[in-house]
Amino acid sequence: MTPSQRTGGILAAPAATYMLLFFVVPAILLFSYSFWISSGFRIVPDFVLTNYISAIRSPLFLRVTYNAIVIGLVTASVTLCLSIPVGYYLTYVARSKIIFYLILVTWFSSYLVRIYAWRTLLGTNGLLNAVLLQLGIVDTPVQAFLFSPFAVAITLTHIYLPFAILMVVSAMSEIKAELIEASRDLGTSALGAFFRVVAPNAAQGLIGAFMLTFILVAGDYVTPQMVGGSSGQTTGLLIADQFRKTGNWPLGAAQAFLMFLVSLVIYALVLALGRLTGLIPARRKTKPAREVA
Amino acid sequence: MNNGTSAEAPLIELSNGQKQFGLFQALTNINLAINEGEIVTLLGPSGCGKTTLMRIIAGFETLTSGTLKIDGKDVASLPPEKRPVNMVFQRYALFPHLDVFDNVAYGLKVKGVEKEERRRRVQAMLRTVQMESLSHRFIGELSGGQCQRVALARALVNGPRVLLLDEPLAALDLKIRQHMLGEMKRIQLETGATFVYVTHDQDEAMILSDRVVLIDHGQIVQVDRPQDMYFRPRSLFAAKFLGETNLFEGKLTVSGIGQLSLETQDGPFEVVSNDAAVSGNDAAVMSVRPEAMSFRQSNAQLDYAVDAEIADVIFSGSRSFFHLVSLGGQKFRVQVQNMPGAALPVAGDKVHVSWRKDSATVLPLSRISS
Incomplete structure (x- = not known):
């Protein structure tokens, strides 16, 4: 071990230890719970797949998981699409940092307050309905805005957009403006330069922003409770109930790991889609040949 | 301004070009014509506007006023x-x-050049820049000089009428820089492209260029062949920016009919310059290159001369550099080609230094423009 490696190790140790104790260990415990059984009000160590089987046989679990996936994909897609132009603007066009700081400032408002704000906006006496009534587009207030998957998606887009923008900015700031100019110089429009140069080089960050939003949204159990109604419930709430109410930890653990699996599958699909469309560069085609310098 | 010999219309023509960034006047009154097949250098200190001028030609910046024509359009x-x-x-x-x-291949691919044709052209260009053996390397695995070759190939493969080069050698070390200069000249001959080359390095400019465009504070100071600009600078700025020079400062007085005399600390020099830029009662300098001076006996008809004392001698193989102080207190340098066995003065020697009148240029002291 070189001295710099040792220093690095010492500096990383507190965080690594913390994550080991409070993330890795609980995750392993949770994973083993998912094979235990719950009988009566006790959980008994075992090694059975009962929890997984009953989870995927449960229509409720399938329905809320379907909701979570759809709301997650829609929210993540919309959020990413909205954050890319903003990120592009902040990285390559804006001369001042004001808008960047304004985006950071949104974090000063509480998550719950923002959910309530959307309840107000989307409710039957809310702003959206008032505007639609005023314009004569609808005759009676639309009930369906609030307590729907739509309400969950729009609220979560609002909450995670600043997050996604920050990730997109950090991905794009690695890509020098000169590369875009080089692409323009070689014959692409600005949009062409985005797809041929910015997107492939920012691919990691863009996928990161998409997946982070997806995971946070699919796992969120507060927003669906507040604005989701019965049609907008997601897996998060179901899993939380297994731990809080029914006390069936093994089933909750199994459901949590199924959601984890879902995220992995989505990630793999996104990667495959990116490769297929050429937005993610294929890893090196050939091993670099040895060269005599 | 344009002293190209071509009878055809110039390939690039800038007329009355102005560029402002907010309140900052980046380029003022730019008139420049560049002919097909030329290597033209935009030379000047950093911040002089040379890169802005090139970016205007490339289309990354637009002129605030004035016109830019490429190929007559x-x-x-x-x-x-x-x-x-x-x-x-x-x-x-x-x-x-x-x-x-x-x-x-990027530019060809964007333009929809068919695959086989594309492969052929890319390989031919990689051969020209001697990078064919590394064609599957990623950029992160290349040295600076190799990146330079790829950058040249990536631009030239598209067959541009004009190749713009923005200080392309600045990031390379001296040895590779000199090698790449030669390579650049070879590639230019092979491809016949017009090169517009931006640099702050006067050596690069002189080695490479057919013509040098000297820029200072957003204005074109002089456009000339390198040898003309070196031996006949039209301003103090040009004299100082290109190579080394000795400056004898003084005041011009009328010493006869059509005769001017530069009164310096070392006495008067009769000025033979017919340069209209200087006239009586102007503060002026005589610029003379160190290598134009020698220790031989002067001829009053043909030469200027001063008496001086040698302060220091630096021997550097083929040449020796003498630091001198004239009797009038003027510091200057003399450069002499070394010959085996030649007896050269040493520090402390009193010497007579002379130079041919036609090797000196008298320039106005105050005004920068020519």
Whole structure:
């Protein structure tokens, strides 16, 4: 071990230890719970797949998981699409940092307050309905805005957009403006330069922003409770109930790991889609040949 | 301004070009014509506007006023991708997600050149820049000189009418820089492209250029062949920026009919210059290159001369450099070609230094423009 490696190790140790104790260990415990059984009000160590089987046989679990996936994909897609132009603007066009700081400032408002704000906006006496009534587009207030998957998606887009923008900015700031100019110089429009140069080089960050939003949204159990109604419930709430109410930890653990699996599958699909469309560069085609310098 | 010999219309023509960034006047009254097949250098200190001028030609900046024609057509409304020019960026700006081959193929691919044709042209260009053996390397695996070659190939493969080069050698070390200069000249001859080369390095400019455009504070100071600009600078700025020079400062007085005399600390020099830029009662300097001076006996008809004392001698192989102080207190330098066995003065010697009248240039002291 070189001295710099040792220093690095010492500096990383507190965080690594913390994550080991409070993330890795609980995750392993949770994973083993998912094979235990719950009988009566006790959980008994075992090694059975009962929890997984009953989870995927449960229509409720399938329905809320379907909701979570759809709301997650829609929210993540919309959020990413909205954050890319903003990120592009902040990285390559804006001369001042004001808008960047304004985006950071949104974090000063509480998550719950923002959910309530959307309840107000989307409710039957809310702003959206008032505007639609005023314009004569609808005759009676639309009930369906609030307590729907739509309400969950729009609220979560609002909450995670600043997050996604920050990730997109950090991905794009690695890509020098000169590369875009080089692409323009070689014959692409600005949009062409985005797809041929910015997107492939920012691919990691863009996928990161998409997946982070997806995971946070699919796992969120507060927003669906507040604005989701019965049609907008997601897996998060179901899993939380297994731990809080029914006390069936093994089933909750199994459901949590199924959601984890879902995220992995989505990630793999996104990667495959990116490769297929050429937005993610294929890893090196050939091993670099040895060269005599 | 344009002393090209071509009878055809110039390939690039800038007329009355102005560029402002907010309140900052980056370029003032730019008139410049560049002919087909020329290597023209935009030379000047950093911040003088030379890069802005090149970016205007490339289409990354637009003129605030004035016109820019490429191949006889006004290109003001053309975005960079529609201009018949390609650029080599200062830090190469190669695409890190592509290998050498795909970097070079980029422009052809965008233009929809058919695959087989594309492969053929890319390989031919990689051969020209001697990078064919590394065509599957990624950019991160190349040295600076190799990146330079790829950047050249990526631009030239598109067959641009004009190749713009933005300080392309600035990031390379001295030895590779000198080698690449030769390479650049060879590639220019092979491809016949017009090169517009931006640099702050006067050596690069003189080695490479057919013509040098000297820029200072957003204005073109002088446009000339390197040898003319070196031996006949038209301003104090040009004299000081290109190579080394000795300056004898004084005041011009009328010493006879049509005769001017430069009164310096070392006595009067009769000025033979017919340069209209200087006239009586002007503060002026005589600029003379160190290598134009020698220790031989002067001829009053043909030479200027001063008496001086040698302060220091530096021997550097083929040449010796003498630091001198004239009797009038003027410091200056003399450069002498070394010959085996030649007896040269040493520090402390009193010497007579002379130079041919036609090797000196008398320039106005105050005004920068020519």
